[in-house]
Amino acid sequence: MYKFPVSKFALGLALGGFLITSQAFAGDEMKYGFGVKPSDEEIAGWDIDIRPDGKGLPEGSGTYDEGEALFAEHCAACHGDFADGGGGRYPPLVGGTPGELSQAVRPGQPHKTIGSYWPYASTVFDYIKRAMPFGNAQSLTNDEVYAITGWLLAENDLHDSDEPMNAEALKKVVMPNVDGFFDDPRPDVKNPHCMKDCFKTVEIKSKATLGVTPTGEDALR
Amino acid sequence: MGKQNMDKSKTNSRVIMAQAERESAQLEPTRRAFLRGSAAGIGAVAAMGATGGAAMAAGNPENLPPNVPEWSKMLGDSVTAEPYGIPSQYEKNVHRRTVPWLTPTGESSISFTPIQDLHGIITPNGLHFERHHGGFPHIPKEDFRLIVHGMVKNERMFTLQDLMRFPQVSRIHFVECPANSGAEWRGAQMDKLQFTHGMVSCCEWTGVKVSTLMEELGVKPGAKWVLAEGADAAGMSRSIPIEKLGDDCILAYAQNGEMLRPEQGYPLRLIVPGFEGNMNVKWIRRLEFGDQPWHHREETSKYTDTMYNGKSRRFTWSMDTKSVITSPCPEYPMLGKGYHQIRGLAWTGAGKIKGVDISVDGGKNWMPARLEGPVFNKALTRFVFDWEWNGQEVLLQSRAYDETGYVQPTIDQLREIRGTWSIYHNNSIHTWLVQKSGEVLNVQVSGK
Numbered sequence: 240m241y242k243f244p245v246s247k248f249a250l251g252l253a254l255g256g257f258l259i260t261s262q263a264f265a266g267d268e269m270k271y272g273f274g275v276k277p278s279d280e281e282i283a284g285w286d287i288d289i290r291p292d293g294k295g296l297p298e299g300s301g302t303y304d305e306g307e308a309l310f311a312e313h314c315a316a317c318h319g320d321f322a323d324g325g326g327g328r329y330p331p332l333v334g335g336t337p338g339e340l341s342q343a344v345r346p347g348q349p350h351k352t353i354g355s356y357w358p359y360a361s362t363v364f365d366y367i368k369r370a371m372p373f374g375n376a377q378s379l380t381n382d383e384v385y386a387i388t389g390w391l392l393a394e395n396d397l398h399d400s401d402e403p404m405n406a407e408a409l410k411k412v413v414m415p416n417v418d419g420f421f422d423d424p425r426p427d428v429k430n431p432h433c434m435k436d437c438f439k440t441v442e443i444k445s446k447a448t449l450g451v452t453p454t455g456e457d458a459l460r
Numbered sequence: 461m462g463k464q465n466m467d468k469s470k471t472n473s474r475v476i477m478a479q480a481e482r483e484s485a486q487l488e489p490t491r492r493a494f495l496r497g498s499a500a501g502i503g504a505v506a507a508m509g510a511t512g513g514a515a516m517a518a519g520n521p522e523n524l525p526p527n528v529p530e531w532s533k534m535l536g537d538s539v540t541a542e543p544y545g546i547p548s549q550y551e552k553n554v555h556r557r558t559v560p561w562l563t564p565t566g567e568s569s570i571s572f573t574p575i576q577d578l579h580g581i582i583t584p585n586g587l588h589f590e591r592h593h594g595g596f597p598h599i600p601k602e603d604f605r606l607i608v609h610g611m612v613k614n615e616r617m618f619t620l621q622d623l624m625r626f627p628q629v630s631r632i633h634f635v636e637c638p639a640n641s642g643a644e645w646r647g648a649q650m651d652k653l654q655f656t657h658g659m660v661s662c663c664e665w666t667g668v669k670v671s672t673l674m675e676e677l678g679v680k681p682g683a684k685w686v687l688a689e690g691a692d693a694a695g696m697s698r699s700i701p702i703e704k705l706g707d708d709c710i711l712a713y714a715q716n717g718e719m720l721r722p723e724q725g726y727p728l729r730l731i732v733p734g735f736e737g738n739m740n741v742k743w744i745r746r747l748e749f750g751d752q753p754w755h756h757r758e759e760t761s762k763y764t765d766t767m768y769n770g771k772s773r774r775f776t777w778s779m780d781t782k783s784v785i786t787s788p789c790p791e792y793p794m795l796g797k798g799y800h801q802i803r804g805l806a807w808t809g810a811g812k813i814k815g816v817d818i819s820v821d822g823g824k825n826w827m828p829a830r831l832e833g834p835v836f837n838k839a840l841t842r843f844v845f846d847w848e849w850n851g852q853e854v855l856l857q858s859r860a861y862d863e864t865g866y867v868q869p870t871i872d873q874l875r876e877i878r879g880t881w882s883i884y885h886n887n888s889i890h891t892w893l894v895q896k897s898g899e900v901l902n903v904q905v906s907g908k
Contacts, residue, residue, distance in 0.1 A: 273626065276614070282607060286748065288687055291752075351761070369695030373594070422775055424773070428874060434826045441855060445647035445904045449649060451649060451650070453560060458559070460569070
């Protein structure tokens with residue numbers, strides 16, 4: 240799925256890195272033997288990551304109604320009752336389209352939400368599970384995470400609100416902006432190493448005189 | 461130290477900080493008033509230079525020659541008066557600062573290194589910039605574990621002591637948040653150097669190379685990516701290509717000679733030299749080897765760059781070549797006509813800084829600066845330029861180039877390709893407007 244961009248970095252690796260991967264890192268015997276073999280249970284307790292292909296999704300299920308109630312209880316205080324950011328400073332999670340990410344279409348601010356921007360639905364489950372609710376992370380059960388994930392996706396018109404959300408349903412969701420990303424093309428800018436008469440005129444375009452820089456105790460929380 | 465004492469010392473440091481801020485708040489308007497209010501303008505600034513600088517430098521006459529100050533007569537403090545030494549009380553104003561309006565909470569926020577006050581290439585541990593996504597935890601070292609699992613032949617769980625037994629390396633590397641200078645994408649915004657460029661720091665990091673662990677555990681064929689995950693309340697997670705990890709990444713437990721500070725990942729963090737700061741996962745608890753990237757929140761929703769047409773760059777790892785003049789700067793204006801050594805910092809994720817040029821006319825003409833001090837791979841590098849200021853208005857710039865031949869671009873060049881919706885990776889040439897008064901203002905210029 241992902242290909243390395245052809246860059247000096249990748250080329251260097253093709254020459255050196257892969258050799259190292261296949262040979263030097265291939266030993267079965269440990270040289271030092273420090274540490275212990277973790278049990279399956281120990282790994283499972285911390286191995287919470289989810290991939291776009293569904294790897295890592297646990298058993299469990301949640302409905303739209305459960306998700307709505309859980310969102311109101313755990314999330315709405317920051318993200319708003321309708322997950323639109325609530326007019327506050329926390330991220331809106333619902334609304335927008337990938338088309339509105341173009342500066343030509345929408346000159347003000349890009350409207351970045353789960354629905355308009357996030358390329359994979361698996362990331363919604365993963366992020367809620369690992370980091371939300373803010374201040375009480377990893378407290379929700381898998382059923383609860385499925386319910387909230389399903390509600391958010393349904394509010395973005397990406398999931399049928401009559402259907403429960405679970406591993407199978409999540410794998411089927413195709414996000415609108417899935418093709419909206421491309422691999423880093425840098426270096427993208429070539430500034431010639433000009434030393435003399437590089438410009439005829441130079442104009443000041445903006446000055447930092449807005450008074451938005453904090454001073455004194457304002458620069459401490 | 462008992463909890464009560466810790467709380468007390470925390471309170472004390474808060475009091476000291478608040479006091480320092482009050483003092484600076486009192487000082488700053490005075491300095492500004494002096495600079496602006498001087499009818500003679502440049503003459504007054506020149507006079508300041510001639511008498512040895514600003515009011516601060518005047519001092520108490522009782523302590524100046526021919527008088528003998530108190531500290532030359534009375535005994536000073538004893539050896540353990542400060543069992544862990546602290547900076548001089550006269551440098552209280554040198555500390556990290558934040559911009560509260562940038563983020564809704566202090567736990568998911570940023571603090572900036574006071575690079576305007578620093579000398580050399582090393583950032584003191586207490587001044588390294590901070591970026592936390594769920595606050596910084598205090599993890600007892602005996603309760604720390606690192607699990608390495610997935611596509612490795614020997615899955616392993618390590619204590620800190622285990623990791624410290626492996627062969628040790630020390631490397632000096634910068635860490636920069638890719639949002640450094642992010643507030644400047646649409647125009648000049650912050651009026652202090654600390655806030656335009658203070659999300660970069662540079663330390664000596666000591667630990668075990670990830671390649672050592674990869675050799676020890678044996679990477680399975682087909683493994684291409686590694687998920688690095690933190691133990692903080694954000695569970696910070698990033699997908700990192702295995703070649704980079706096996707190249708120069710370090711699992712670091714020490715910073716500038718001492719164990720990591722809590723806010724820098726105690727007891728263990730990842731150092732990913734030259735890549736965006738966010739990938740240098742702090743409080744690391746897990747490395748999972750796999751065959752695909754995870755596309756987690758911090759590499760899709762965040763830390764991606766939306767171009768003018770709405771398409772977004774992902775996996776924008778490398779920190780491009782960048783430089784900034786740290787003297788003069790808004791915090792430390794010109795003190796008078798005549799000699800001034802322009803000083804600054806340059807760095808690149810591409811390797812070593814090859815050189816830095818200086819312009820005093822907004823980029824029309826350039827003159828080579830001198831690299832001062834050591835030039836290390838993916839580390840802050842200092843440059844200096846001996847300058848005679850004629851007292852006139854000047855558009856001052858620095859422009860770094862690296863060993864690959866890449867030259868730091870203008871903001872126009874970046875905007876032409878990327879638009880102004882990027883948040884990250886603004887490595888443009890920075891401009892200071894040196895005014896006749898000696899004051900220095902952050903501006904953006906366009907050359908034709």
